[in-house]
Amino acid sequence: MRPSKLLRTLATLAAVTTAALGLTAVQAAPASAAVRNVCYTTAQAGPYATYADQAAAIWNARTANINMAKCGSNLRILYTTGGGSYAQRTSLGNGRVVIDTQQAQQYSPLRIMTHEIGHILGLPDNYNGNCAILMSGGSAGTSCTNSNPSSAEAARVDSLFGFAPFATTGAGVFTGSWPAPATAGAQR
Ligand SMILES: [Zn+2]
Known part of the structure; x- marks a missing residue:
């Protein structure tokens, strides 16, 4: 509920x-004190604002503790062209997501967005090629459009937010990227 x-x-x-x-x-x-707001802004998200809203709704639906809302700029959604999509997490729930417009034409933009926000929520990459795993990212190929975290991924985020400080300054800045497109020889 x-x-x-x-x-x-x-x-x-x-x-x-x-x-x-x-x-x-x-x-x-x-x-409940366990609910943590992750305030994001799409002021600089351009055409990806809608995807950010959809991704926030997915994370809100799949987690028990997280409430993503447009209540501030803990998380900024940005976009660029070329160089790859990535998330830069300054601390749990804080940072920025940058969407590469070229990758967003190749892969599902919503999957990229939900994946990169997953980094902001504390998840690492898991490039195992499994489309059912959100953090497998681009390793699952361009045909994979799954934008939902697995139950294990969602549970991990709940655990991180339930037991980790929300806005402490991290010892280092985490940067997670969407993998580069597979080489011609490796394409399936
Ligand atoms: Zn990633």
Whole structure:
């Protein structure tokens, strides 16, 4: 159940209860402390803003603890042409994602976006060629359009956000890239 839905349910129950008891209504309980906002901005995302919104909705749906929303600029979505897509994570939930317009014509833009945001949420690459794995990225080939993290990937993100500090400054800056296109000899 989503927190907002839970809160509405609790508020309704509280109202009914207090009405029945003739008590003064009390404020609804605050949202669970475990929920972490990841505030992103698409102000510089150009044509990829919609993909960012879709990717945020996917991560929100697949995780229990993460709430991606346009509430700030912890995560900036950018784009470039050539050089490859990548994520630069300054700390968990913070950094920037850069989409390469050339790769986005070759691969599923939504898969690239969700993958790169996965880096911001703490996941490493896992170039095993398995399309069911989001972090396999480009290793799964251009025909792979899966943009959903596996249950294990989503659980890993929940774990990271549940047990790691949210906005501490990292010891180093993580940079994850989308792999270069396969060479002609390696193409399937
Ligand atoms: Zn990657």
